[in-house]
Amino acid sequence: MTPFENYLAILSRASTYTTVSSQELLVLQTPNHVHQKNISITRDDGSTLVLPAYRVQHNNARGPYKGGIRFHSAADIEEVKALAALMAIKCAVVGIPLGGGKGGVQVDPKTLSEKELQAVSRAWARAFADVIGVDKDIPAPDVYTTPQIMAWMVDEFEKVVGHSEVGVITGKPLALHGSKGRGIATALGGTMVLEEYCKEKGLDIKQIRVAIQGYGNAGQTMARLLVERGFNLVAVSDSKGGVYGDRLSVDALDATKKEKGTVAEFLAGKKITNEELLECECDVLIPAALDNQVTIANAHRIKAKHILELANGPVSSEADSILFSNGVTVIPDVLANAGGVTVSYFEWVQNRQQYYWEEDEVFAKLKKIMVSSFAEVYALAKKNNCSLRDSAFTIAVGRILDAMRLRGTV
Numbered sequence: 001m002t003p004f005e006n007y008l009a010i011l012s013r014a015s016t017y018t019t020v021s022s023q024e025l026l027v028l029q030t031p032n033h034v035h036q037k038n039i040s041i042t043r044d045d046g047s048t049l050v051l052p053a054y055r056v057q058h059n060n061a062r063g064p065y066k067g068g069i070r071f072h073s074a075a076d077i078e079e080v081k082a083l084a085a086l087m088a089i090k091c092a093v094v095g096i097p098l099g100g101g102k103g104g105v106q107v108d109p110k111t112l113s114e115k116e117l118q119a120v121s122r123a124w125a126r127a128f129a130d131v132i133g134v135d136k137d138i139p140a141p142d143v144y145t146t147p148q149i150m151a152w153m154v155d156e157f158e159k160v161v162g163h164s165e166v167g168v169i170t171g172k173p174l175a176l177h178g179s180k181g182r183g184i185a186t187a188l189g190g191t192m193v194l195e196e197y198c199k200e201k202g203l204d205i206k207q208i209r210v211a212i213q214g215y216g217n218a219g220q221t222m223a224r225l226l227v228e229r230g231f232n233l234v235a236v237s238d239s240k241g242g243v244y245g246d247r248l249s250v251d252a253l254d255a256t257k258k259e260k261g262t263v264a265e266f267l268a269g270k271k272i273t274n275e276e277l278l279e280c281e282c283d284v285l286i287p288a289a290l291d292n293q294v295t296i297a298n299a300h301r302i303k304a305k306h307i308l309e310l311a312n313g314p315v316s317s318e319a320d321s322i323l324f325s326n327g328v329t330v331i332p333d334v335l336a337n338a339g340g341v342t343v344s345y346f347e348w349v350q351n352r353q354q355y356y357w358e359e360d361e362v363f364a365k366l367k368k369i370m371v372s373s374f375a376e377v378y379a380l381a382k383k384n385n386c387s388l389r390d391s392a393f394t395i396a397v398g399r400i401l402d403a404m405r406l407r408g409t410v
Contacts, residue, residue, distance in 0.1 A: 001317065003082035003291055009317035011085075014393030017384050024401055024410045031081055033057040037127045039105070041119035051107050051120065052076075055128045056084035057137060058100040061403040064135055065101030066091060066341060068142025068171075069124065069153075075104035075143075079291070083142075083312055087341070090334040092396035094373045096345045101137050103128070109144045121149045125156035132157070134167040134352070140344050141171040143290070147183075151176050167351030170344035179347035181362035182340075187221035188363065189339015190310050192370040194284070195229070197306070197331060200378055203283075211235035211282040211304070213242075213274055214289030215253070215263050218310050218337070222286065224250045231284075236263050237277045239289075244280055245269030279303060287314035294319045302328060309333035324387045332389035334396065335377055342369055 001009065008029055015025055035055040043049050054077055057065045067087040070080075080102045088100025105124055109117055132139060141150055150172045157168055172178035181188075198205055210231050212219045215238040227233050227250050235244040236253060241264030243253075248269060256266045264271060272280065278293060285304035287293045291313035294302060299319035307323070308331040309315060315323070315330055323330055343366060350356050357365075381391035404410045 002078040003313055004078045004085070006292075006313065006317045007082045007085045010320070010389060010393055011397070013317075014390045014397060017386060017390060017394045018398055020397065020401065021410075024404070027404065027410055028059070028397065028400065031056050031058045031084060032060065033131070034077070034081065035128060035131055036077060039120070039123040039127050041116060041123055043116055044113050049116070051105050053103075053105045053124055053127055054080045055103040055131055055137070055139075056080050056101060057131070058084040058102075059088040059400060060099035061400055061407060061409065062088075062092060063097040063099055064133075065137035066098035066140070066344065067101040067103065068140045069103035069105070069145050069149075070142035071105050071107055071109040071120070071144040071149075073106060073108045074290075075106050080104045086312060086334060088400065089393060089396040090338050090341055091345075092399040093334050093377065093392045094338045094342055094369050095399070096342060096369075098138070098341070098345060101139070102142075103139055104142075117149070118152050121152040122156040125153040126160055129157050129160040132168060133161075134165050134348075138167070138344075138348055139169050140341070147171055147173045147178060167348055170347040170351075172347070177347075177351055177356070179343055179350055179362060180357065180359040181366070182343045182347060183217075184221045184225070185343035185366065186218045186310065186337050186340035187225055189342060189366060189370050190218075190222055190286075190308060190336045191225045191229070192339070192367055193331060193336050193374050194226070194308055196371055196374045197308075197329075197378075201306075206230045206232070208232060208284055209234045209282040210284045210286060211244075211277055211280050212286045212288055212310075213237050213277050213293065213314075214287065214311060215242075215257060216288070218340075219286070219288030220254065220257070222288065222310060223253070234282055235272065235277050235280050237272065237274045238262050238264070239274075240264045242272050242274060242277050243269035244272045244277070284308060287311050290314070292316055294323070296322065299323055300326070302326075304328065307331065308336045310337050312337065320387065320389060330387060330389060332387075332392050335373060335388070335392050338373070339366055339370060342366055
């Protein structure tokens, strides 16, 4: 299935646990707006590069659209549509007053110079300046986009609209009024959720073997946070491969990544592929890279009994059903990685107030939201005897529909 078809399948399954009319289901299945444009830049060699660019706005019943912008060669319209829908669900799961959107440029940023990367960033901001805004749609970083890219976009947007509006984008550098704690928020939120899950299941953290696929910003940060708490990191990988061992040193892995460009060159362990990491002997598997990693093709071979989705959509709908029947618990992305959008919400609030919080206050507010959201999702899953994903979607759908019913739009 395409990523969007995967979303529709999960939505359909979750709708069986609540009262949803066919008209309401159709609304949840359909984006409010799909904006597609071609943007062009002049390359360093003088040639013109034309790129497909998108902004999908799925649902804003609970607040302005919110969602990242990714620069990736696979960021086609189907993927962006799915991610926009999932953002609406994610914001509703953790109860923040925002809707769902997503943006993208179909490009491999590794092929661009810094000057070209800035040109693409500014071109996206110009192309979609009329559909984003602090009370309309608030983008943020995503795959292969950074605080620096957000800074270029804010600057270009403000040139177009002719006034300061720094809150239009979150995930900005601190010097441009970003939020303290945003850089580790996704991984920290996931860590908080995993700790709560371990408490509920009576699992001894020091005995839990963790494998992380994707040693980028979120995966690398979560590896450090988990090791600091006593988890046993047994496997990590990036796009070039990985390593399997016992109580892997995060300091040594980071040094190898910095020096060699990949953790696959780490010497204190057995070399493995990304595919082998997914199927390795471990207790908790954390896909922290791209979507569609655990599928119907490999779900039966997953040895982990617990999966935490730090990436967006790493487990397909078909795989979800197989894992559930095999007794594997999946902590879904719409809960597990919601720390990022939660602190993005905090940044937006701080920008609106022009009053900024210290890091400990940010983390305290984040923990309160992540812990209470996990408790709600876990309790409903037990009540309905369903997966955590179906429980999270049921809660989110209920909150979105409550807002739409009150507005009289359904």
